[in-house]
Amino acid sequence: MNPVNDIFIIIANFLRTLLGAGGLHLADWFVELIMAVLRAALLGTFALLIFMILTWIERKVVARIQDRLGPNVAGPWGILLPIADGIKMIVKEDTVPAGADKAVFNLAPLVAAVAAMLVYAVIPFGPDTGHGALAGADLNIGIFYILAVGAVSLIAILMAGWSSNNKYALVGAFRAVAELLSYEVPQVLSITVVVMLAGTMQMTQIVQAQTVPFIFPLFATAIIFFISGVAESGRTPFDLVEAESEIVAGYHIEYSAMKFSMFFLGEFVHAFAVCAVFATVFLNGWEGPILPPYVWFLIKSGAIFFIMMWIRGTLPRFRIDQLMAFNWKFLVPLSLVNLLVVAVADTIVRTMLHFTPDGNPWVWGLILFAVNLVMLFIAFGLLGRGARRGIDDRRTITRLPEDKAAAPASAQAN
Amino acid sequence: MLQDFAFVGIFVIVGTGLVALPLILNWLLAPKKPNKIKSETYECGMETVGETWVQFKAQYYIYALVFAIFDIETVFLFPWAVAYKQFGNIFPLLEMILFVLILAGGLIYVWRKGALEWA
Numbered sequence: 001m002n003p004v005n006d007i008f009i010i011i012a013n014f015l016r017t018l019l020g021a022g023g024l025h026l027a028d029w030f031v032e033l034i035m036a037v038l039r040a041a042l043l044g045t046f047a048l049l050i051f052m053i054l055t056w057i058e059r060k061v062v063a064r065i066q067d068r069l070g071p072n073v074a075g076p077w078g079i080l081l082p083i084a085d086g087i088k089m090i091v092k093e094d095t096v097p098a099g100a101d102k103a104v105f106n107l108a109p110l111v112a113a114v115a116a117m118l119v120y121a122v123i124p125f126g127p128d129t130g131h132g133a134l135a136g137a138d139l140n141i142g143i144f145y146i147l148a149v150g151a152v153s154l155i156a157i158l159m160a161g162w163s164s165n166n167k168y169a170l171v172g173a174f175r176a177v178a179e180l181l182s183y184e185v186p187q188v189l190s191i192t193v194v195v196m197l198a199g200t201m202q203m204t205q206i207v208q209a210q211t212v213p214f215i216f217p218l219f220a221t222a223i224i225f226f227i228s229g230v231a232e233s234g235r236t237p238f239d240l241v242e243a244e245s246e247i248v249a250g251y252h253i254e255y256s257a258m259k260f261s262m263f264f265l266g267e268f269v270h271a272f273a274v275c276a277v278f279a280t281v282f283l284n285g286w287e288g289p290i291l292p293p294y295v296w297f298l299i300k301s302g303a304i305f306f307i308m309m310w311i312r313g314t315l316p317r318f319r320i321d322q323l324m325a326f327n328w329k330f331l332v333p334l335s336l337v338n339l340l341v342v343a344v345a346d347t348i349v350r351t352m353l354h355f356t357p358d359g360n361p362w363v364w365g366l367i368l369f370a371v372n373l374v375m376l377f378i379a380f381g382l383l384g385r386g387a388r389r390g391i392d393d394r395r396t397i398t399r400l401p402e403d404k405a406a407a408p409a410s411a412q413a414n
Numbered sequence: 415m416l417q418d419f420a421f422v423g424i425f426v427i428v429g430t431g432l433v434a435l436p437l438i439l440n441w442l443l444a445p446k447k448p449n450k451i452k453s454e455t456y457e458c459g460m461e462t463v464g465e466t467w468v469q470f471k472a473q474y475y476i477y478a479l480v481f482a483i484f485d486i487e488t489v490f491l492f493p494w495a496v497a498y499k500q501f502g503n504i505f506p507l508l509e510m511i512l513f514v515l516i517l518a519g520g521l522i523y524v525w526r527k528g529a530l531e532w533a
Binding site: 032033036037039040041043044045047048086089090091092093094095096097098099109110113114117118121136137138139140144145162165166167168170174177178181182184185188189192193195196197199200201248253254257258259262265320321324325328329332333336339340343344347351 | 417418419420421422424425426427428429430432433434436437439440441443444445446447448450452453454455456457458462466467468470471473474477478480481484485488489491492494495496498499500503504507510511514517518521524525530532
């Protein structure tokens with residue numbers, strides 16, 4: 001047993017012996033219960049810690065992208081800022097607006113944070129080395145569980161918007177329903193393609209099924225999943241739910257103190273969960289040379305999160321009609337076509353050309369990669385044509401009166 | 415496998431506790447001095463006019479309806495996707511093409527009806 005790679009399993013075995021036969025002689029089921037509670041506490045703490053670290057990293061990275069310094073007062077490079085924030089949030093007054101639905105209003109931040117945290121229950125941080133996988137629980141419906149639980153945060157947003165007794169909050173909640181629900185469809189469809197090639201919904205087995213990282217044979221799927229994942233976690237450029245310039249702060253406008261930061265916790269934890277799922281499903285999860293598996297896993301998820309921060313630092317916000325049109329008229333048809341193309345191409349390559357994922361993984365992967373590129377090229381070409389036509393349409397509608405007024409005098413004389 | 419699902423249940427309880435802890439701390443430590451102006455509805459300084467729970471755009475409802483149709487149909491794809499590799503012939507492929515064509519038919523119908531336009 002490698003002491004670095006299997007550190008968590010060694011600690012777990014030590015604790016089991018300590019509580020059971022080797023020390024306290026507790027009953028087996030009770031030992032397992034204590035171990036489960038400890039594992040749950042560890043995972044939950046990981047989610048809270050990752051929130052604190054990510055708030056600092058995100059501020060720093062976005063500041064650098066925008067040519068600012070970012071946090072630099074609290075501690076070296078402002079590294080103590082999350083702690084300072086936490087203390088401030090704890091001692092701030094918590095105002096509840098008059099006329100708010102108190103029970104729902106107070107429950108919403110709790111639901112938002114817990115719902116985002118729940119995704120971490122099935123994310124595998126390391127392989128199964130005979131003592132169970134390095135994950136909270138390696139459910140046989142793992143990825144399906146993630147899709148199901150990932151949608152719960154929507155209910156929290158709806159609760160917050162509805163109970164605040166504020167019109168801006170209500171509009172934010174409506175937008176949340178429209179946006180988060182719609183982007184669920186391409187996300188589910190892209191995961192279907194992954195399950196199709198992996199032949200299982202269990203997270204650890206999806207990693208093991210990747211003889212070549214799925215980002216190559218499923219490049220288009222990865223892009224669809226990433227876009228809908230960014231939208232699902234409600235981050236820029238899809239943050240219409242809390243668009244500051246339009247509806248002040250959206251659904252959490254009336255929240256203050258710790259309840260306010262619970263919504264941010266939910267958002268960041270959910271965003272990192274999307275990155276972790278992306279790393280597991282498309283980038284071969286924990287696999288990698290030299291470094292321990294959990295370090296590889298965090299590096300890959302972190303790299304994806306960096307891309308999310310990069311997008312946040314550079315892209316402006318969508319308008320709501322653009323957002324919905326992009327989803328229903330581009331992403332959903334593309335993911336349906338993607339499902340067909342991958343299934344047909346995979347069947348042809350496997351049964352007629354005899355390149356299987358187990359026999360010649362890289363040949364199989366790269367042929368599918370080429371198919372994906374062709375499909376994306378055509379799709380984005382069509383998208384560009386559609387977008388240009390949309391712009392032309394709007395010009396002809398909105399510019400008519402202006403053009404008349406600005407027309408030269410000779411034209412008016414006729 | 416049942417133990418794994420039990421873990422999810424335990425995780426819900428422990429996670430709720432972990433999140434509730436700072437909320438309770440906040441409730442204990444924070445000053446509580448509400449007054450009439452502070453607990454007014456916040457609209458950037460303007461006084462709010464009329465009821466909050468107003469009529470809303472029907473388009474939101476239509477999107478939710480379209481979503482419900484699509485999500486239920488895609489859930490039926492998952493059992494097919496898990497079993498896809500075990501057949502090893504062309505049959506599951508044809509079955510899926512038929513199913514996706516039905517889905518696409520629904521999408522085209524909704525599109526042509528104008529339900530996807532943000533009018």
